[in-house]
Amino acid sequence: MRESLIAGQYLLIEQIGRGGFAVVWRARDDRLRRDVAAKQLFLPPHFTEEQRREHRERTFREARSAARLTHPGVVTVHDVVEHDGVPWIIMEYVPGRTLSQIVRMEGPLAPARAARIGLRVLDALRAAHAHGVLHRDVKPSNVIVGDDRVVLGDFGIARTEGGAGDEITGNGIVMGAPSYTAPERARGEPAVAASDLWSLGATLFYAVEGRRAFSGPNANATFHAILTGEPAPARHAGPLRAVVDGLMRRDPAERMTAGEAAELLADAAGERASSAATARRTRRVREKWREPTRPTPGTAAVPPPRPAARSVRSPRPRRRPVVTVASLTTLALLLLSNGLRVDDPRRRPTASYRTPVPRPRLAATLPAGGGEVLDVAFSPDGRALAATGQDHAVRLWNTAAGHPSATPAALLTGHGHPVAGAVFSPDGRTLATGGYDGRVVLWNVHTRRAFATFGTHGRGAGAPSFSPDGAVLATSGDAVRLWDVGTRRTTRSLPDPGETLLSAVFAPRGRTLATAGSRAVRLWDVSARPRPTTLTRLTSLVGDMAFSPDGRTLATGGDDRTVRLWDVRGRRLTATVPRFAGRVNAVAFSPDGRTLACASDETVLLWNVRSRTAAARLDARTGTVDAIAFSPDGRTLATAGDDAAVRLWDLH
Structure with missing residues (x-):
């Protein structure tokens, strides 16, 4: 669409942004001779003609409402037009970088800098709310930081407070980015001004932590985490901790006010004159929102120490200790053996020390678009690598043609x-991808073309999984669906009554399918129709699961910051990886089954399954790690x- 003329007036120059529901272009207004931003809104292909007409009318109505706003912190809406049946919103072009781009390039921001940006965004929101306009899509990629301005852009899904229009579209998709959607909107309730404030709190969390407060393998999982869980701990927020916690209260009535x-x-940013009255006012607000002490992130709450147990023997008179060369030697050997963890054979399988310790080295960095990468997968023969993400695209590298960084x-x-x-079929010929749009697409790996599409009626589809013979494809979302690949x-x-099934994975052998939902992890025999076996009840969401290559062990990890290993046959817990600092986003077994990779926050832990010890740790330092995969x-x-x-x- 490059160099296309929209509505006979706006010449598209280059694409500058892409989100869940739109593409934004830098364009030239031929009549007024100025640069503008032109936002093209997506209309899902399964919409009926009536839904399309309704969507267009609502877009025009809400864009006109947003055009009433005049504030230095708000991107001005100039016009709304229709081109080839698709609505476009024409806005002021503001040169600069988005907050998400800044954090990705520079890392988490200092609290003072984040506070200055947040204060400008809050000013813009207060101005919009004063005119009865709700933004409904406050997120880092909609905050533009220029040389002398911070502006809140993309009022494309804004609406007037109390106006017509549902929070959830006709295909069941909540408008806006899932990780920045307030709990009441995730429930399908109307947006209120406090909903934008919750999203601002989540945006500030991302600014100072470099990761999202809530995440999941798909939109349904993210919404469930928002509705039932607590935000990840803000470890680097400093003076912004009270703001983030206060804005992200689940109940809008209990949320911090603007x-x-x-x-x-303003206090954290240092942007006001100090006075005794100002200091007292700030102190009162801070004391009001001070929360009770929590356990240190990454550790469990520790009970008070118990008194040391007394010996049942009568105490001996105190004597000066006698230290001999033999006792020192014995002590040294004991300390050394404890350090190597080889002192008790019952705690370690025989000869586990022979397992080679990997020495990870960064070999290549492959650019993967302009948004978060949600999944990666190697083909069974290792000749292809696929990546999927927020920019709606699937990238496929040919890893057999030399170094992948040299191969576009x-x-x-x-x-x-x-x-x-994304997942490859067992024969490596097909790539299956699932998206938030509810579409599951099958791609021919050789021709790089789609040859089939499965529809879930608009319900978001998580990572798909092929059965070992490639005949069945499982997809998760509001339910786990099994598809016959041939027909x-x-x-x-x-579906389990009252439960959303958020992830599913086939065992590498047989017809066992593991599913994790909002209540339990279950094992299904898909060749028959008996009731499933419940492996464990859940008190928190499971973010990812992986079977060992022999299918005997299932690893699960999620919101409780713990990875657990389950004996599939015995239906029992066999091991627990020590707690992580944050949510566990992904787990994967190495092809030989000896190593388990666990991704949490910015790190990946390589865990020796046999000795049950840490083998290595990768510190990505580039934001949250959401996906991991071993080559064959x-x-x-x-x-x-x-x-x-x-x-x-x-x-x-």
């Missing part, structure tokens, strides 16, 4: 929303996440 947030942000990625386009996951029809759905030969680990890149680590 005035209170402005008070604390093929861009596969067919999804209208972020692509949550391209759904054969079965596995086990020599390479792919990691990806918030910084829009795939990293390849050499493990040998």
Whole structure:
């Protein structure tokens, strides 16, 4: 569409942004001779003609409402036009970088800098709310930081408070980015001014932490985490901790007000004259929102120490200790053996020390678009690497043609929303991808073309999984659906009454399917129709699961910052990896089953399954790691996440 003329007036120059529901272009207004930003809104292909007409009318109405706003912190809406049946919003072009770009390039911001940006965004929101306009899509990629301005852009899904229009579209998709959607909107309730404030709190969290407060393998999982869980701990917020916690209260009635947030942000930014009255006012607000002490992030709450147990023997008289050379030698040997963890054979399988310790080395960094990468996958023969993400595209590298960094990625386009996951078929000929738009697309790996599409009626689809014979494809979301790949029809759905099934993965052998939902992890025999076996009840969401290569062990990790290993046959817990500092986003077994990779926050832990000890740790330092995958030969680990890149680590 480059160099196209829209509505006979706006010449498209270059694409400058892409979100879940739109593409933004830098354009030239031929009549007024000025640069503008032209936002093209997506209309899902399954919309009926009536839904399309309704969507266009609502877009025009809400864009005109947003055009009433005149504030230095708000991107001005100039016009709304229709071109080829698609609505476009024409806005002021503001040169600069988005907050998400700044964090990806420079890392988390200092609290004072984040406070200055947050204060400008809050000023813009207060001005909009005063005119009865709600933004409904406050997020880092909509905050533009220029040389002398901070502006809140993209009022494309804004609406007037109390105006017509549902929070959830006709296809069941909540408008806006899932991780920045307030709890009441995730429930389908109307947006209120406090909803924008919650999103501002989540944006400030991202600014100072470099990661999202809530995340999940798909939109449904993210919404469930927002509705039932607590935000990840803000470890680097400093003086902004009270603001973030106060704005992100689940109940809108208990949320920090805009005035209170402005008070604390101004104080943290150092942008006001100090006075005794100002100091007292700030102190009162801070004391009001001071929360009770929590356990240190990454550790469990520790009970008070118990008194040392007394010996049942009568105490002996105190004597000066006698130290001999033999006792020192014995002590040294004991300390050394404890350090090597080989003192008690019952705690360690025989000869586990022979397992080679990997020495990870960054081998390549592959650019993967302009948004967060949500999943990575190697083909069974290791000749291809796929990555999916927020920019709606699927990237496919040819890893057999030399170094992948020298091989441009093929861009596969067919999804209208972020692509949550990808998986290769067992024969490596087909790539299946699932997206937030509810579409599951099958791609021919050789021709790089889509040859089939499965529809879930608009319900978001998580990472798909092929059965070992490649005949069945499982997709998760509001339910787990089983598709016959040959006939391209759904054969079965596995909903549990009252439960959303957020992830599903086939065992590498047989017909066992593991599912994780909002209540339990269950094992299904998809060749029969008995009730599933419950492996464990859940008190928190499972973010990812992985079977060991022999199918005997299932690893689960999620919101409780713990990875657990389960004996599939015995239906029992066999091991627990020590708690992580944050949510566990991904787990993966190496091809030989000896190493388990666990991604949490900015790090990936390589865990020796046999000795049950840490073998190595990768510190990505580039934002949250959302996806990991081993190459088939086990020599390479792919990691990806918030910084829009795939990293390849050499493990040998």
